[in-house]
Amino acid sequence: MPTQSTTSRSEDAPADGRADFDFFHGCWNVSHRRLRKRLQGDTNWEVFGGTCDVRPILGGLGNVDDNVIELPGGAYRAATLRTFDPAARQWSIWWIDGRNPSTMDVPMRGTFEAEVGTFLCEDVFDGRTIQVRFLWSRITENSARWEQAFSPDGGKSWETNWIMDFARQAESTASA
Structure with a gap:
């Protein structure tokens, strides 16, 4: 599924989707909302802060971010690795939790279409x-939203259980 993003794009990058995450380079403050219990009908949200520092890698075919997640029970670090496959015109996303850094989560795969990034895995x-499902939306030069949802029924219904609203730090500037 080809990608055509209208987010900030490097002028010299091919329009195949590889620049879709260029908007995210830099330093961000993060407002988190996370359901306390997932797939249990819970409506109680934890609200907490954090930061995220994003850098390009692989000559622009990927990026990595370093996160501080300030959970109410104590902060931890995590990282996200994103890579773009030009042949498939698709991104892969891996999450690494600093509390268990010897494992990586199952990769999410997807693309941006109509200014929304949709990434899925089992x-x-x-x-x-x-x-x-991860959704990236509300993308501007200084803000973005990420949402995580789970489906226990093969994608017929979704429970959004984590939302991150990103606000670019004042001294941070996007770099390609």
């Missing part, structure tokens, strides 16, 4: 197979 949560 995973296991509490012993059962689920679908996981």
